Amino acid sequence: MLASTATKGAQTRQRLRSLALLGAFLITPLLFIGGPDYSSGPLLRSVWNLGHIGLFALFTLGIQPWRWFRGWRLWFAPTAILLALGLAIETIQSGLGRDMDWHDVLRNLIGMWLVLAWFPSRPTPAGGRVLKLSTALLAALELASTATVALQQFQVHQQLPQLYDFTRSDPSLFWRGQVSKVDDASGGLSIHMGTETYSGATLQNLAGDWRDYQQLILSLYNPEQAPLQMTIRIHDVAHEDNNRYSDRFNQRLLLATGDNRFVIPLDTIREAPESRDMDMGRIRRLGLFATHLPRPRTVILKELRLQ
Incomplete structure (x- = not known):
């Protein structure tokens, strides 16, 4: 036994x-x-x-x-x-x-x-x-x-319609680039850009389902007297298989001194890819950058939301 x-x-x-x-x-x-x-x-x-x-x-x-x-x-x-x-x-x-x-x-x-x-x-x-x-x-x-x-x-x-919670203490969990929380009363997110070919910040951890909204609203503060030209870039998950310029949304943003507010219709973003519609239920990244700056610049992102 x-x-x-x-x-x-x-x-x-x-x-x-x-x-x-x-x-x-x-x-x-x-x-x-x-x-x-x-x-x-x-x-x-x-x-x-x-x-x-x-x-x-x-x-x-x-x-x-x-x-x-x-x-x-x-x-x-x-x-x-x-x-x-x-x-x-x-x-x-x-x-x-x-x-x-x-x-x-x-x-x-x-x-x-x-x-x-x-x-x-x-x-x-x-x-x-x-x-x-x-x-x-x-x-x-x-x-x-x-x-x-x-x-x-x-x-x-x-947190939608907000795409980023500006009260967070550590933006590096959500953004890639030289970003930091602005601690004064004005709040916001400081984005530092250098003199490399492309310099800026990318929101890579965000709510990707934008189908229930009509507009993207962002506010940027330019602390200098000189104007600044930036680009906003948005793409969905499918774009990451090819990374072609014509397969994503790109728009120039001209920042005057002080506060600048931009309203972008989401239909414009959806129709931006050359040969297809962007999948507004699977947005993957949103980038803000400048190119070939002659000297380093800093802007403050104060608002980023859908409406």
């Missing part, structure tokens, strides 16, 4: 190991192909990144390093191996045109550490409770980060 029970237990563990390895090998190609791209939003990226934890938890269950290592060597040896492997994976990914993310290396380790700390069918080293608590905390922090991104994206869509 005892022998039969032991045999069944061994068979169950072997099936678990086989399923874990199968799952890991099926998921592994996604490290190099598929997944979020340039046009993907922050939430998809954050959720996708959690896959590193699951993948390397499966690998650890399948390989079962406790068959060869005991005590603290069970932690040191696999950690060193996976650290080297993670660095190699990130290097290979950069060669395939994908961004290197050293945080992914930590996520790989968290997946392995969770199994080493919590898998019940292996000896637990001294300090096992501390290891369990530490690994659970690391995993919880990753989940909390994704939850924070989800809440942020919910707020982005709830």
Whole structure:
């Protein structure tokens, strides 16, 4: 009876190991192909990144390093191996045109550490409770980060018709470029432009469904006496497959001294692509930039909303 029970237990563990390895090998190609791209939003990226934890938890269950290592060597040896492997994976990914993310290396380790700390069918080293608590905390922090991104994206869509909340303290979560919050009573967002060919800021995290609105309204403050010519650029998700000038909306904005307010009909934006209508339900980015400035300039964006 005892022998039969032991045999069944061994068979169950072997099936678990086989399923874990199968799952890991099926998921592994996604490290190099598929997944979020340039046009993907922050939430998809954050959720996708959690896959590193699951993948390397499966690998650890399948390989079962406790068959060869005991005590603290069970932690040191696999950690060193996976650290080297993670660095190699990130290097290979950069060669395939994908961004290197050293945080992914930590996520790989968290997946392995969770199994080493919590898998019940292996000896637990001294300090096992501390290891369990530490690994659970690391995993919880990753989940909390994704939850924070989800809440942020919910707020982005709830703030319509405003396209950006100027009360936010860190615009870098939403904008790319040299931007900073203006802290005086006038408020707004400071956009600094240099002398490079194209210089400005791009709102890349915004509510993309503009179908229920008719106009885009923006206000820019030019603090200098000299006028400034800028361009507003808007495109949808489909445009990011080709990036052609004729496939997006571009409009010149001439800024006089002081406040400048512009009202742009959304029909004009929709009809801007040469061979198609822009998808007003999937707007992806809005950029404000100047070209070939003879010297650095700064403008203040004070209003950006739909109507």
